[in-house]
Amino acid sequence: KQWYQRRVAITAGGNMLLIYAIILGVIIIVQLIAGILAFIYSDEAEEIVDKNAKKFLEDYDGKSQTSLVLNRVMEKFECCAVNSINDFKTGTTKTVWNQNDVPDSCCKKMTDGCGVGYFNEPNPANFYTEGCVDKTVAAFKENFKLAGICGLVFIIIEVIQIVFACALRKNADGVLA
Numbered sequence: 001k002q003w004y005q006r007r008v009a010i011t012a013g014g015n016m017l018l019i020y021a022i023i024l025g026v027i028i029i030v031q032l033i034a035g036i037l038a039f040i041y042s043d044e045a046e047e048i049v050d051k052n053a054k055k056f057l058e059d060y061d062g063k064s065q066t067s068l069v070l071n072r073v074m075e076k077f078e079c080c081a082v083n084s085i086n087d088f089k090t091g092t093t094k095t096v097w098n099q100n101d102v103p104d105s106c107c108k109k110m111t112d113g114c115g116v117g118y119f120n121e122p123n124p125a126n127f128y129t130e131g132c133v134d135k136t137v138a139a140f141k142e143n144f145k146l147a148g149i150c151g152l153v154f155i156i157i158e159v160i161q162i163v164f165a166c167a168l169r170k171n172a173d174g175v176l177a
Helices: 001-057 066-077 132-170 172-176
Strands: none
Touching: 001 066, 001 132, 066 132
């Protein structure tokens, strides 16, 4: 009876290692497909960011949640509006935003009301005039490379795990007995 139980354990262990290897293989395939799709569609990232940023800017009122998000992006990336600071004159809704002003988050030295009347007396030296789309997309692309490197490292580790699982399964008698 003891011999039979040992044989069942060895066989079950070998089968579990095979199932483990198959599942890892499927995960690798899914990761490769996701990586390839991300690479193919990465060029559309700039278009998507530009489109959404223009919508945020159109609805900009300085108080809404989307306005606060845009302010945060402008502060973090030291930029203003979508393509340039002039977007606040032409890209905002007149009834929602005074088109002579820019948000305080466009000021290099941010103080309360520093962007009021910018277009009446423009002083580009005190303001971020570059748009945020280029800077945001550049940050995405930089992190995209890092994510790709991490993905390749994970795939290599998973392939090594598959090789070890198959080797253990082949020698299951000696390892699991």
